[in-house]
Amino acid sequence: MKTFLNLLDDFEKLTTQIWSNLESSAGEPDQPWSLAQFASMSKQGPELRTLVLRRCEPESRTLTWHTDLRSPKCQQILDDCRTSVLFWDPVERVQLTLRGTSVVRSIGPRVDQAWEQSKLISRRAYLGNLTPGTKQEQMCVNFPEEFADRPPSESESEDGKTNFGVITTRIQEMDLVILRQTGNVRAKFYWKADESGEGSWEASWVCP
């Protein structure tokens, strides 16, 4: 991930770098921003979990995640599309918190493409009979035992597709905190759209 430290005098460059860093982190397990803490609203209050960032499309301000459609977060998003996402880079010492509205998709070209691109070993996660979070008498991995030592074949994996879905999050607000020896700094970015749908990021410094 590229540093933000030499861009602090220019909000436009800072904004571009945020999206560029997200884009280069998506699907790259070695990048700290490839994992995020994703928050949705449940009836009990906010709920957090770790998700892998699969795709970032700066043009549409959209982040993409893969999910089991039966997992509670999907119903939570259907009930309340407001979500928040947090990234932390311990090397660059930068925190990025995003707010946006999320959509869950179970069918369509985005889902088909994501499924096609998913690894066979990852598809195991969608082959369980039980809903994620179901209480069990014993420890369980929730996929057929035969796939403990080998990935499913292409055809064996296809049963999982009905449980596979895509969450997309369109970002409206960004909060960037950069830790520095000389003092931490923090910037806020709000997406401002006009009636035609065109928009731009409005940025300002805030106290850290």
Ligand SMILES: Cc1cc2nc3c(=O)[nH]c(=O)nc-3n(C[C@H](O)[C@H](O)[C@H](O)COP(=O)(O)O)c2cc1C
């Ligand atoms: C490192 C890591 C990566 C994960 N990636 C995903 C992911 O990409 N998609 C997903 O649905 N769950 C992922 N999980 C599991 C979720 O954190 C969560 O436990 C699961 O999705 C159930 O969430 P829910 O009960 O809040 O719906 C990941 C967990 C860890 C520890």
